[in-house]
Amino acid sequence: MKHLLSVDDLGAEGIEHVCSLADHFTEVSQRPIPKVPALRGKTVVMLFFENSTRTRLSFEVAAKRLSADVMGFSIASSSVQKGESLRDTVATISAMGAHAMVVRHRSAGVPAQVAKWCDASVVNAGDGTHEHPTQALLDCYTIKERLGTVAGKHIVILGDIKHSRVARSGIKAFTALGAKVTLVAPATLLPPAVESWPVEVSMDIDTVLGDCDVVYGLRVQLERQGEALLPSLREYSAHWGLTVGRAKRLPTGALVMHPGPVNRGVEIAPEVLDWPNATVNEQVRHGVSVRMAVLYLLLHVDTDKPVL
Amino acid sequence: MAERERRRTPPYGGVFVARTQVMTQADIKRATWRMAHEIVEHNQGSNDLVVVGLQTGGVWLATDIAAAIGEIADTDTTHEKPPCGTLDVAFHRDDIGLRPLLPQAPTKIPVHLDGQAVVIVDDVLHTGRTIRAALDALNSYGRPRTVQLCVMVDRGHRELPIRPDYVGKNLPTRQDEMVNASRQGVDIGEVHK
Amino acid sequence: MSPKLASTVIKGGLVVDQTGQRQVDVVVQDGYIVGVGPDLSGDEVLDAGGCVVSAGFVDLHTHLRQPGLEEAETIESGSWAAVRGGFSAVVAMPNTNPPIDCAAVVQEVLALGAKAPCDVYSSGAITVERKGEQLAPMAEMAELGVRLFTDDGTGIQSAGLMRRAMEYASGLGVLLAQHCEVTSLAQGGHMHEGEWSSRLGIGGVPAEAEELMVMRDIALCRLTGAPVHFQHLSTRGSIAMVRAARQGGLPVTAEAAPHHFTLTDEACAGYDATFKVNPPLRPLDDVVAVREGLGDGAVDAIATDHAPHTPDSKERPFDQAPPGMLGLETALSLALGELNLPIAQVVGLLSWQPAAIAGIQDTHGGPIAVGRQANLCVFDPEETWTVNPDTLASLARNTPYGGREMRGRVRHTLVGGTAVVADQEMRS
8 A cells, every 4th residue: 555545545454454553553652662663764744734733743643653754844834835836845845755745735635636746655634525534543443442343333423524524534434344324413514415425314313322332523613604504503512412411311331432623512512521431532542553553554665675 | 483484474475384393392391491490590580580472483482481480480489470471573673664564463561671681582593683673672661681582493594693592492404494383393394385 | 913822622521511411622712612512623732531521610618818827828829729629710708817898808809819820709708807796898899899798707696787788788789608607506616516526525516506597597588588698508407498498489509518528527536627627527417418408409519618727727736726628629529429419410519500609600600612711620530549638739738638539630720711720730
């Protein structure tokens, strides 16, 4: 595998492979000195055209624990501000000798474009409303850690699915591993042609929550409030949010997941996030292991050298 | 498993076909006991001793060595059974980049290694590169007081300045031969593609 | 008495025009057709063996980009692309910078067009700066010969304003052409809204954004009695409405672009903005509907919507790249190869039907007869070729057909009696 642009690049087998490799990196992270020399001499560039804290830090930590050199690139201080084209930016960084580029951009498809323009391995760290494959991987890893398996589980995804790359990647990964996925959202936040997706759709949050293994809350994108997608946040949390009342009716052992950052009190009640079945921080921790696994898989063999 | 073996055995291709048995099950057992005694003798007991088996070939021997030390310890109250860990050195190897190289089995180091006497255990010592990787890996777990090496078979052809402290059997071999060691015995043979 | 100019004979071709088809030679002299018949001769011979000889094609929808975006295309380079594609006349769209919304810009375009290898007609904007707020001075532009008005690139959003424009235009004897797109539905969209946009995470434009405006303008046509021309129709619903309106006797006409009968929205899967166009590529059912519309006469003309863009701009992220694709040099081949229509019908869709809509039927679109201006196209309907973006005459490279094998190729193009393309070579 040269790039990770979409969950489709992995398939069920690939996801399982990443998860089992992530186990080894979880062990590495628990060592007194959590660092291995595996990617010594490799350069990983963080090409973040969109603001991000947790994903960027997570990839940086992952790369550093593998002893890779990390180059940062932030839009505020770059020539993109001076009008440099995306392709020229990529060419410049490529010329410095990057082995991997971790790309985030607010436009769908940019990681795929970058992959066409350079020799480096490209990891999609979130492109517009398209995909965020490493998030889906860490979510699968978290579910496996907690529930043993993803297959056969009923995962309810709640919130702004239309604009969510997390949901797109998550749905692909969960269903590939054999989970049943139900989407719950007001129709304005459902994607077009949702009937072509391998999911069920429900408007009845209370019934669905009574019969699920995982409830996955998505962030309400407050920046989209101008688009008249919702009458008000108050109405949203009352009708579509995971309130304390609703959380109490969840089956025993059902997980409450969220990719972060959380709008406390909008999509999930603050108390619920502190419950033992809420996995928000675990997801962040697993993110490092999974991203180490992805970087290692992409970079540990020089594909241009013959295998001994 | 030693460097060359790892390269040729699945998943890197080939099937091992035994030609000659050079150690029997009984030989293995005797050598294990002898090395356990040597370890206890050399370290003046089993205090602060940690046995670490290299994944995957060294783990059975490490388990047996630790158990044997434990039994010796039972007969002498100043000694006790040492903790036994496992180590997969994939991420520390010097041939990352040259071939697909993935960890095969879990790493579990049960104690902090600061000030401990660590005995690395592997089945076959060959080029020494696996041991080099293991020495590097151990650094992540602390600073051992001393690190010693225990192998069932030393087949020669070293590529690095590494020598074992405890050896089950010194076995001269050809480069193209392969050595397979298990509780059931040690065989020399070839890999057939 | 001035010496007669040399004559050119087009030998051995099958002449196809609105009067039928016949195996005859055509002699051209002094800009006009001077002979049509068997076994004719002339000073210069253009071989048309195995070829069809038709009227030069007329493109109702060409973006020549001048003034304002000369790095993507100029009137001259776009005209060369046109004649390479068999077109002897093009109607330049007004979304230039400045837009063609007053006599001064029309004059500039016509002056530049006079030096171009094909006949360049200017359209005019319906509203000032194409903003959809205030009517542009259509009468002063009509005086300069502008016959087609459009705000192409955007539709007139206000029904009231469109009504006024239609009423005003009908008094001038000019035609309004509409780019049908309801902005409030299309906003934030960069491809067809459907399964693929959903999967790719690209904002979608629903078919209804086009269809609502087609529906509205048919109603306005009924109200005002003024003719209206629908540009680049792309959905089954639009074409059905236009078909029904014509059957009801309303003066509506329509065009369709080659990419809308050859490519589906799936082409956007690689995030290559070459496939970004407005209206967007639609699913197969709509593609089939466009073909049906061209076949049964619901749609009058094939118009290329030739929209050059610089490589830089097309390399932007999909949602930031400008829409549009090249069309002039591939239109004929696609029509021949993909529509499965008789050659005469294809020629009609490319020549006399658009010529009538553009109001230039006196000089373009045939018939091929003595005394007519010699605007002709000679093409081999069977020759196969592969599209190489680097050898196109257009300055831009944004063809979606790079590497695709095509059937049917222009051999000669004559504009005003001059063979500007002879044996596929451009002659200046």
